Amino acid sequence: MKAENLFNVRGQTVVVTGAASGIGLAYASVMAANGAHVELIDRDAQALAQALEELGATGAQLHGKIADVTQPESLRQAFDHAIARHGRIDTVFANAGISAGPGFLNGAGERNPAGEVENLSVELWDRVIATNTRSIFLTLQTVVPHFKQHGGGRIIATSSISASKTETLVSSIYATSKAAVGYMVRQYAHELARYNILVNAIAPGPVITNIGGGRLKSPQARAPFEQAAPLHSICTVEDLQGAALFLASPASRLITGQQIIVDGGTTLGPAD
Numbered sequence: 289m290k291a292e293n294l295f296n297v298r299g300q301t302v303v304v305t306g307a308a309s310g311i312g313l314a315y316a317s318v319m320a321a322n323g324a325h326v327e328l329i330d331r332d333a334q335a336l337a338q339a340l341e342e343l344g345a346t347g348a349q350l351h352g353k354i355a356d357v358t359q360p361e362s363l364r365q366a367f368d369h370a371i372a373r374h375g376r377i378d379t380v381f382a383n384a385g386i387s388a389g390p391g392f393l394n395g396a397g398e399r400n401p402a403g404e405v406e407n408l409s410v411e412l413w414d415r416v417i418a419t420n421t422r423s424i425f426l427t428l429q430t431v432v433p434h435f436k437q438h439g440g441g442r443i444i445a446t447s448s449i450s451a452s453k454t455e456t457l458v459s460s461i462y463a464t465s466k467a468a469v470g471y472m473v474r475q476y477a478h479e480l481a482r483y484n485i486l487v488n489a490i491a492p493g494p495v496i497t498n499i500g501g502g503r504l505k506s507p508q509a510r511a512p513f514e515q516a517a518p519l520h521s522i523c524t525v526e527d528l529q530g531a532a533l534f535l536a537s538p539a540s541r542l543i544t545g546q547q548i549i550v551d552g553g554t555t556l557g558p559a560d
């Protein structure tokens with residue numbers, strides 16, 4: 289089969305949460321560039337307007353809706369909006385998420401007291417779990433009835449390599465929030481298979497985005513992560529577009545309950 293058929297997303301309606309920046313914006317961009325109608329959802333009105341302007345320049349069919357993924361009613365309204373506009377939704381990237389700060393070590397390998405369990409606030413725990421984990425549950429609750437009614441659909445979460453390994457430089461709360469996403473992908477893929485609903489995730493290693501105040505934009509901050517990756521490189525958002533296209537397209541028709549790791553080999557362990 290030709291690549292243009294294997295990876296065809298033309299005419300799909302795709303919803304992306306956390307689409308105004310970073311990885312979500314890259315997902316929206318690759319979907320639109322390949323002929324999908326894309327509904328961008330984000331809580332940051334200014335960033336959303338800017339993202340739409342940027343992507344709109346390509347002439348793609350794009351719309352935006354301000355919504356907070358931690359609020360069920362806000363999410364419902366945004367999805368209703370997309371359905372009213374396009375008649376249906378085919379694929380959802382449940383991507384919005386936040387950092388929980390550094391882990392129990394700093395980049396030099398010294399203890400970082402602020403990241404140690406006894407010093408983490410319950411407020412941070414609640415905020416991160418609500419944004420990174422509960423939001424996936426709420427997104428499923430919002431879109432699954434629609435998918436069941438329309439004979440299927442795809443949900444692609446953004447988890448993290450933190451879902452499957454312990455962390456030192458990244459907060460334990462963040463790792464916990466993503467481990468739960470990894471579990472949900474398997475659990476709900478199993479439950480929803482009979483309705484032709486595929487549930488998968490993209491699990492990136494560190495990616496240069498605006499997350500955590502954009503700290504990975506600093507060469508000094510990303511050095512330990514580059515060192516830990518056997519390929520000695522961390523991801524740009526473009527490095528995630530191939531996996532996104534694959535999981536939204538006919539090429540992955542029988543793939544469900546899986547996480548695609550994109551991490552320069554980090555989860556294999558240091559190589560030199």
Ligand SMILES: NC(=O)c1ccc[n+]([C@@H]2O[C@H](COP(=O)([O-])OP(=O)(O)OC[C@H]3O[C@@H](n4cnc5c(N)ncnc54)[C@H](O)[C@@H]3O)[C@@H](O)[C@H]2O)c1
Binds near residue numbers: 308329
């Ligand atoms: N950057 C990384 O190193 C990395 C690695 C692995 C996984 N991830 C995951 O990728 C996803 C995207 O992160 P990113 O790195 O692109 O970050 P980013 O900060 O560049 O973009 C995240 C977007 O999500 C939006 N958002 C945050 N909370 C929201 C909410 N409650 N409702 C609606 N929108 C909300 C923000 O406004 C922002 O536009 C997150 O789930 C993150 O955990 C990131």
